Amino acid sequence: xIKGRINQFFKYVSSYISDDDKxxxxxxxxxxxxxxxxxLSIHEQKHSINVARDVEKICNQKDIIKAALLHDIGKIYxxxxxxxxxxxxxxxxxxxxxxxxxxxLKKVNCYYNHGDIGYYILxxxxxxxxxFLVKNHHNNSINNNLKLNILKKxxxxx
Ligand SMILES: [Fe+2]
Numbered sequence: 001x002i003k004g005r006i007n008q009f010f011k012y013v014s015s016y017i018s019d020d021d022k023x024x025x026x027x028x029x030x031x032x033x034x035x036x037x038x039x040l041s042i043h044e045q046k047h048s049i050n051v052a053r054d055v056e057k058i059c060n061q062k063d064i065i066k067a068a069l070l071h072d073i074g075k076i077y078x079x080x081x082x083x084x085x086x087x088x089x090x091x092x093x094x095x096x097x098x099x100x101x102x103x104x105l106k107k108v109n110c111y112y113n114h115g116d117i118g119y120y121i122l123x124x125x126x127x128x129x130x131x132f133l134v135k136n137h138h139n140n141s142i143n144n145n146l147k148l149n150i151l152k153k154x155x156x157x158x
Contacts, residue, residue, distance in 0.1 A: 005089075009082065011158075015046035024049060028065055032125050037069060039076040047158050048072060054154040064147045066126070067133035071151065073121050074114030074134075078107055085111075115139065 029037055037045065052068035088111045100112050119135035126134075129147075136142050137151055 005086075011043075011046070013082075015043045017042060017045055017049070021046070021049050024053070025069070028052065028069055033066065033070065036073055036076065036121065040072065041075075041079060044072050044075060050158040051151070051154045054157065055150055058150055058154075059147065061147075063127065063129045064133065064151065067130045067137075067147075068151055068154070070118065070122060070126075070130070071134050071137045071155065072114060072118065074117030074119075076121070077117070 025034060025037060037048070040048065048069050048071065051071065052065050055068045056065055084107055088107070092111075115135050115138050119131055122131060122134060132145075133148055133151055136145075136148055137155055139148075142148060
């Protein structure tokens with residue numbers, strides 16, 4: 001857990017989008033999707049690209065790759081920086097999830113509900129499968145969907 005967080009920290013401060021990453025985005029997303037994607041912070045763009053590349057190795061299928069690239073799109077309206085995130089992770093742990101009740105606070109809401117927020121952002125431009133994956137990528141009560149399981153696994157690993 002701690003080691004994972006430390007790795008995440010270094011990934012966060014050193015992330016940048018390479019030419020290769022840009023080509024990957026070009027071939028995987030259409031114009032509308034790209035416009036949304038580039039609203040993510042650089043760190044979130046990189047995270048999403050890494051998730052998509054890992055997912056692709058297991059399941060090379062258009063919808064799941066799109067979902068991997070767009071899974072955190074619900075974060076575009078509220079920027080969570082590294083400190084916000086660390087505080088939220090710690091508070092969530094200490095309060096055993098009770099922090100959720102403060103979801104009127106924008107940042108808390110975004111942390112817990114960015115799957116749903118992403119769903120609403122994408123609902124007019126994506127198909128059911130992509131929407132399902134984005135909406136539920138942090139939903140622990142659904143564990144019998146193969147593609148969702150793959151997305152969750154590589155989201156955690158990155
Ligand atoms: Fe997420």
